[in-house]
Amino acid sequence: MSVPTTEAIASPRPRANRRPGRVALVRTGIGEIVGRRRLTRYLVGAELKRTHADTAFGQIWWVLDPLLQMIVYAFVVTVIFARKTPDYPLFVFAPILAWKWFSATLNEAALSITGRQGLIRQIQFPKLVLPTSAVLAGTVSFAFGLIALGIVYLFFLPRLSLWVLTIPLIASVQFVFTLALGILFAAMNAFFRDIQNVLRHLLRLWFYLSPALYALDTIAKDHPSLYTLFSLNPMAVLLDSYRAVTWGMTNPNWGGLAILLVISAFLVLVAIYLFKRAEPAFARIL
Amino acid sequence: MTTREPVMDPMRPAGSDVVPEPPAVEIRDLGIRYDLRLTKRTTLKGSLGGMLRRSHGSENHFWALRHLSFTLAQGESLAVIGPNGAGKSTLLLALAGILEPTEGEILSHGRVSTLLTLGAGFETELTGRDNIDLAGAFLGIEQGQMDEITPSIIEFADIGKFIDAPVKTYSAGMRARLGFSIATAVTPDILLLDEVLGTGDQTFRARSQARVRELVGKAKAIVLVTHDLSFVSEFCNRAILLERGGIIQEGEPGTIVDLYRQRVAERKLLAEEDAQRFAVVPEAVRTSR
Numbered sequence: 001m002s003v004p005t006t007e008a009i010a011s012p013r014p015r016a017n018r019r020p021g022r023v024a025l026v027r028t029g030i031g032e033i034v035g036r037r038r039l040t041r042y043l044v045g046a047e048l049k050r051t052h053a054d055t056a057f058g059q060i061w062w063v064l065d066p067l068l069q070m071i072v073y074a075f076v077v078t079v080i081f082a083r084k085t086p087d088y089p090l091f092v093f094a095p096i097l098a099w100k101w102f103s104a105t106l107n108e109a110a111l112s113i114t115g116r117q118g119l120i121r122q123i124q125f126p127k128l129v130l131p132t133s134a135v136l137a138g139t140v141s142f143a144f145g146l147i148a149l150g151i152v153y154l155f156f157l158p159r160l161s162l163w164v165l166t167i168p169l170i171a172s173v174q175f176v177f178t179l180a181l182g183i184l185f186a187a188m189n190a191f192f193r194d195i196q197n198v199l200r201h202l203l204r205l206w207f208y209l210s211p212a213l214y215a216l217d218t219i220a221k222d223h224p225s226l227y228t229l230f231s232l233n234p235m236a237v238l239l240d241s242y243r244a245v246t247w248g249m250t251n252p253n254w255g256g257l258a259i260l261l262v263i264s265a266f267l268v269l270v271a272i273y274l275f276k277r278a279e280p281a282f283a284r285i286l
Numbered sequence: 287m288t289t290r291e292p293v294m295d296p297m298r299p300a301g302s303d304v305v306p307e308p309p310a311v312e313i314r315d316l317g318i319r320y321d322l323r324l325t326k327r328t329t330l331k332g333s334l335g336g337m338l339r340r341s342h343g344s345e346n347h348f349w350a351l352r353h354l355s356f357t358l359a360q361g362e363s364l365a366v367i368g369p370n371g372a373g374k375s376t377l378l379l380a381l382a383g384i385l386e387p388t389e390g391e392i393l394s395h396g397r398v399s400t401l402l403t404l405g406a407g408f409e410t411e412l413t414g415r416d417n418i419d420l421a422g423a424f425l426g427i428e429q430g431q432m433d434e435i436t437p438s439i440i441e442f443a444d445i446g447k448f449i450d451a452p453v454k455t456y457s458a459g460m461r462a463r464l465g466f467s468i469a470t471a472v473t474p475d476i477l478l479l480d481e482v483l484g485t486g487d488q489t490f491r492a493r494s495q496a497r498v499r500e501l502v503g504k505a506k507a508i509v510l511v512t513h514d515l516s517f518v519s520e521f522c523n524r525a526i527l528l529e530r531g532g533i534i535q536e537g538e539p540g541t542i543v544d545l546y547r548q549r550v551a552e553r554k555l556l557a558e559e560d561a562q563r564f565a566v567v568p569e570a571v572r573t574s575r
Contacts, residue, residue, distance in 0.1 A: 039423035046420060050411045053452075119407035123400055123424050124383035280386040283379065284320055 022273055029272035032126035039125070043133035047108075048140055062144035066097050067151065077213055085215075087247065090156045094167070094242040095212040097145040102178055102235065103203045105138030109182030110199055113190045117286035127279050128272065131186035135179045142171065149246065163245035163252070170241045170252055173261045177234055180267035187271075187278045190286065210235040215243065234260050308395050310476050310507035311358040311381065317389030318351045318376055350376040351531045354390070358476075363508035365518040365539055367546050368528035369553075374511045377528070378478050381509060396475025396506060400425060410454035414445060414464055417453055421468045435471045442497070443467035444490070463490055470497050477505035479512075479521075515543050 020028070033040070052061040073096060074089045085091050112130040113120070120127065146167070153160050189195040209230070211219070216236055220227045230236055237260050241252030351373045358364055366374050379385040380392060382401055407424070408417050418439055422432040440449050443464040448456060456464070479498070502508060502521060510521055518525055518539045525542035527534040527549075535545055 036423075036426075038429065039420075042416075042420045042423045046409045046412055046416070049416075050409070053411045116407070119424065121379070121384060122407060125424050125426065281321075283384045 025276045026269050026273050029126075029128050029276045032128050033132050036126055036129050040129050040133050040136065043129060044137045044140065047133060047137035051141070062141060063148045063151070066093070066100065066145045066148045069096060069100070070152070073213060087156050087159060090152055090159055091215075091243065091247045092213060093149060093152050094246040095239040097142065097149065098171070098174060098239060098242050099207060099210065099212050099235070101138050101142040101145070102174065103207065104141075105135050105178050106181055106185060106199060106203065107196070108138065109134040110185040110189045110196050112182075113186045113282060114193065114196075114286065120283055120286055127282055128183070128275060131182045131275075132179065134186075135175070135182045138178070139171075139175060159247060159249060161245075161249040163249060166245050166252055167242070170238060170245070170257065173257050173264065174238050176261060176268060177238075177264040180264055180271045183268070183271035183275050187275045190278065190282050206233075206235065209233065211239050211243075216240045231256075234264075307360045309357045309393075310360050310362070310395055311509075312393040313354060313356050313390070314393075315390035316351055316354040316380065316387050316392060317349060318373075318380055318385055319388040320348045320350055322346050322348055349531050351380070352389075354531070354533060356526065356533065356536065358507050358509065360395075360506050362524055363502070363510065363522045365522040365525040365542070366509060366511045366528055367513075367515070367518060367525060367542065368534075369550070371530075372528040373531040374528055375480070376531075378480055378509065378511055381476075381478055394476060397472075398476045399472075399474030399478050399501075399505075400469055401478060401480055408453045408461060408465070411452055413452055414443070414449040414456070415440070417464070418468055425472070427472060431472075439464075439467045439471045442471075442493075459487060459490070466494055466497075470494075470501060473501060473504045475506045477501055477508045479508065479510040515546070518543055 052058055055061060057064065070089055070093045073092050077083050077092070078085075078088050109131040112134045113127060116130060119125075185195060185199060189199075210233055211230070216227075216231060219230045237253055237256035241257060244250050244252050354377070356364075366377060368374055376385065378401060380387060381394070382398055384401075407421070409420060412420065415436075418436055419432065422436075427435075443449070443460075443466075445456070445460045445464060448460060453461065453464075479502075508521065510517060512518065522539050524537070525539040526536050527542050527546050529549075534549075535542060
């Protein structure tokens with residue numbers, strides 16, 4: 001058998017405790033994510049096969065899950081709270097789907113390092129692929145949810161407009177934002193397992209402070225003083241935009257999305273830097 | 287059979303124009319420190335408490351290895367022996383690149399093997415075949431080479447048509463066999479062995495030992511960590527005695543094994559004396575009443 005040429009090979013390989021600069025560290029991190037695409041692809045595949053693997057309906061849950069969730073929220077809000085929003089099921093569907101993508105992905109990403117401590121202590125590989133794959137796997141399930149959106153539209157056809165085609169753009173901004181937070185929480189949870197518990201509650205609070213079940217305009221009408229604060233929430237920009245294009249038949253919040261994209265892109269670089277700084281410690285503390 | 291001739295001949299006349307091969311591994315003043323405040327399953331509460339009690343800093347650290355230097359030449363095979371907690375496993379983890387040096391540096395020339403304990407990292411929902419792909423991607427083996435070696439991995443693991451069933455349906459022995467088969471599929475230049483020379487049932491153990499011998503024969507340099515001193519003389523031509531993170535003695539395997547046995551015997555004697563002293567105590571208590 002011939003000696004293999006691999007991505008891991010580098011000879012001679014000096015490993016010393018010198019600390020590379022910030023830019024170099026970020027560049028290494030990005031190089032690792034890009035260079036290990038095949039590993040990322042397998043990890044995403046594994047993640048997708050794991051969810052719903054033991055259920056009778058199997059992959060159908062990808063579509064069924066968001067539909068059932070929408071029915072529950074629509075029932076609670078229109079019947080119990082007697083809110084009179086026209087076409088409420090469509091009103092909440094896209095924002096809830098997007099929120100579910102955000103929160104489920106962050107929870108998965110937070111566990112992505114601690115959940116693989118066995119491997120981390122056995123193989124040397126770039127750990128950045130772990131939170132990245134968690135975020136990508138969440139994105140795939142969001143895409144499946146869009147099939148469910150198609151089904152919902154069968155009941156609300158008059159509200160279908162060409163603006164729906166901007167969903168991928170909004171989702172791209174959300175992807176970058178989620179990736180930044182996912183990488184950060186993955187690294188932090190390796191040091192403090194409390195993060196995973198705090199995160200769950202933090203996300204629940206964040207959900208109710210974000211315009212998923214209600215419109216941002218409702219806040220403007222009822223609590224004008226709080227409006228500015230609420231609209232600074234990145235998730236408000238995103239959820240409001242999803243609602244505008246799926247229910248409101250109008251343009252998304254272009255300005256807000258552009259600002260959020262710039263901030264998120266910067267945040268991703270910061271997250272990669274901090275993650276790379278923490279990475280050597282993972283094998284020692286897990 | 288596995289006695290290894292050093293590639294560099296010390297008898298070679300000076301001034302020969304042959305460029306000497308670089309050493310397989312060179313370790314210079316290696317130190318690895320664990321931070322006890324951040325080890326396993328820390329919670330915020332525990333570590334905040336630790337930070338408040340920060341005043342005596344050295345108690346929070348533990349040097350698993352310190353001031354360690356040695357060179358492993360091409361063709362050498364080195365045994366690392368020592369009692370539990372001497373830092374043997376930490377040394378292997380550092381050589382494999384899993385732990386980064388806190389101090390000093392490790393220079394390795396060639397592909398270093400993984401630790402032969404794969405299998406803990408299996409995705410149980412995936413099939414054996416998918417897990418082979420995943421492990422290959424983790425190890426950084428290219429797709430082309432994976433396609434080449436996958437049939438031999440499957441054949442060696444000998445798990446029949448289970449290879450296309452989810453790993454969660456495997457017995458413990460099947461998992462171990464698949465893990466071993468993946469871990470040993472690629473011939474490394476520098477082979478790290480952590481005394482896992484027996485996995486699974488009797489038949490597989492014989493086959494796995496044969497496989498390890500094959501790897502030993504092909505590797506350019508070997509580091510073996512073991513408690514089983516019979517392996518040391520069989521596989522190695524040099525040995526290091528490690529105790530509390532430092533090298534006590536370095537030399538011929540026979541000499542080092544003897545020294546280790548002697549120190550173990552001394553320690554046992556001390557322990558027995560201690561035990562006797564403690565055994566006397568109840569007697570003394572009784573007579574004093």
